[in-house]
Amino acid sequence: MIKKINATLSEKLILIFLLALAIFAFSFTVLIKNKCLFVKNLDPQKINFDKPKNIVVLNVECGNVIIELYPELSPKAVDRFITLIKSNSYDDVAFHRVIKDKLIQAGDLEFGKKNKLNYGKIGTGKSGLGTISSEIDAEFDYKKGSVGLARNLKYNTEDSQFFIILDDEPLFEGEYTPIGKVIYGIKILEKIKYSHRSEYVLRPDFINTIRMYRIN
Amino acid sequence: MKIFKLILLSFILITTVKANTIYNLIKIPNLEIYELKTPNNLKYFYAEKPFQLGIQKNISCTNSSKQTYDEKYKIISNNLNRYSKQFLKKINLKYIVMCENLSISGINTAGIPDHLMKTLIIDLKFNEKYFERVIHHELFHVINDGFKDLFSEDEWKSFNNKNFEYADCSTCSKKLGLDTYQNTNGFFTEYSKTIPSEDMAEVFSHLIIDRYQNTNDNVLNKKVEFIKNKLKKIDVTFEF
Numbered sequence: 001m002i003k004k005i006n007a008t009l010s011e012k013l014i015l016i017f018l019l020a021l022a023i024f025a026f027s028f029t030v031l032i033k034n035k036c037l038f039v040k041n042l043d044p045q046k047i048n049f050d051k052p053k054n055i056v057v058l059n060v061e062c063g064n065v066i067i068e069l070y071p072e073l074s075p076k077a078v079d080r081f082i083t084l085i086k087s088n089s090y091d092d093v094a095f096h097r098v099i100k101d102k103l104i105q106a107g108d109l110e111f112g113k114k115n116k117l118n119y120g121k122i123g124t125g126k127s128g129l130g131t132i133s134s135e136i137d138a139e140f141d142y143k144k145g146s147v148g149l150a151r152n153l154k155y156n157t158e159d160s161q162f163f164i165i166l167d168d169e170p171l172f173e174g175e176y177t178p179i180g181k182v183i184y185g186i187k188i189l190e191k192i193k194y195s196h197r198s199e200y201v202l203r204p205d206f207i208n209t210i211r212m213y214r215i216n
Numbered sequence: 217m218k219i220f221k222l223i224l225l226s227f228i229l230i231t232t233v234k235a236n237t238i239y240n241l242i243k244i245p246n247l248e249i250y251e252l253k254t255p256n257n258l259k260y261f262y263a264e265k266p267f268q269l270g271i272q273k274n275i276s277c278t279n280s281s282k283q284t285y286d287e288k289y290k291i292i293s294n295n296l297n298r299y300s301k302q303f304l305k306k307i308n309l310k311y312i313v314m315c316e317n318l319s320i321s322g323i324n325t326a327g328i329p330d331h332l333m334k335t336l337i338i339d340l341k342f343n344e345k346y347f348e349r350v351i352h353h354e355l356f357h358v359i360n361d362g363f364k365d366l367f368s369e370d371e372w373k374s375f376n377n378k379n380f381e382y383a384d385c386s387t388c389s390k391k392l393g394l395d396t397y398q399n400t401n402g403f404f405t406e407y408s409k410t411i412p413s414e415d416m417a418e419v420f421s422h423l424i425i426d427r428y429q430n431t432n433d434n435v436l437n438k439k440v441e442f443i444k445n446k447l448k449k450i451d452v453t454f455e456f
Contacts, residue, residue, distance in 0.1 A: 171241060172237070175241060
């Protein structure tokens, strides 16, 4: 016959502590692993848009980001952006430049593709369609969520790279060509991987797809 | 050496990346926004801390007091507001940087124009007496840098008397006086006699500050007409 031994109070406390620790560790691991846990993903089909022809759906790891384009503001730049979207050129392209709470940049079609990422040259790649002229004369308030075409130090060097700002940037007006604004899903973009030490991200997050909005 | 490398590495590892939009735009550190909403779209910055520029860090400037910034901003903006947004866009000027003790290679200077960066750095205490005129003088250098072909120095030199020669550079001469001559004799100031571009800038700034009436000074009359004509070529709406 096995004699039943009751656990002492201190043994019970240790057991409770270990269980609590295990639950905490497990929860913490889940939270850390799943950065998208508390981010709301939107279904664009459930939203009514005023100008559906100008709507773009950017799909990333945490869900859909809805962007409204402004063709009346920057016709050439928006036309270029749509051309590249329609050819699926942005699919699997890295968010290669990310500044926490400030800016994300993607669209290097030459050196930023998932299967041929080139860390040495990322940010300098071209689309093959040539550069376009800057469209910076119109007044545009670069508020959080604004989308613009990136360029190098000189004007008229816009191509395929674009940025989305995660904070107001009044100094961008007259410097960068605006193409649109995020109308839903800015929180999703705040989850894009960044580095504390550099604007350029090692093993970056990627665009899954960018598509023009279509009503099903 | 290993310790040095370790210290350097640890410094890099603990240094976080911080976005600095002003630095990214005009490559000048330690600046803060003073005013962005202006009638002609000029953006004003001030030095929060001293800064150094250039590959050899030969350009330097220090921060000033809030009172000085407030006082001088009013003067600078009043003077620069006479230039239209369209004109400033044509000459590629967008950013004004205010600081104190501006110098290049240890030589004090009133302003440093950077046409490519669309920036004009202004020393707030270079010359109190002629501060307003100096603003326009420095602005002319922005214009000149953007339209070198328009402001032909050979044509300009031909206006002077044949026996006159400029110095080799603006700092090679001791002729630095900014007082306006009573008897002009081809030049508004002593500083005009340094080099052609400074002479042009002096003519331009005098035309902006004072209404110039044609006198018997034929050399100066030609220079004035030259500047007026070239400015009209840049912007037909430009008025002195």
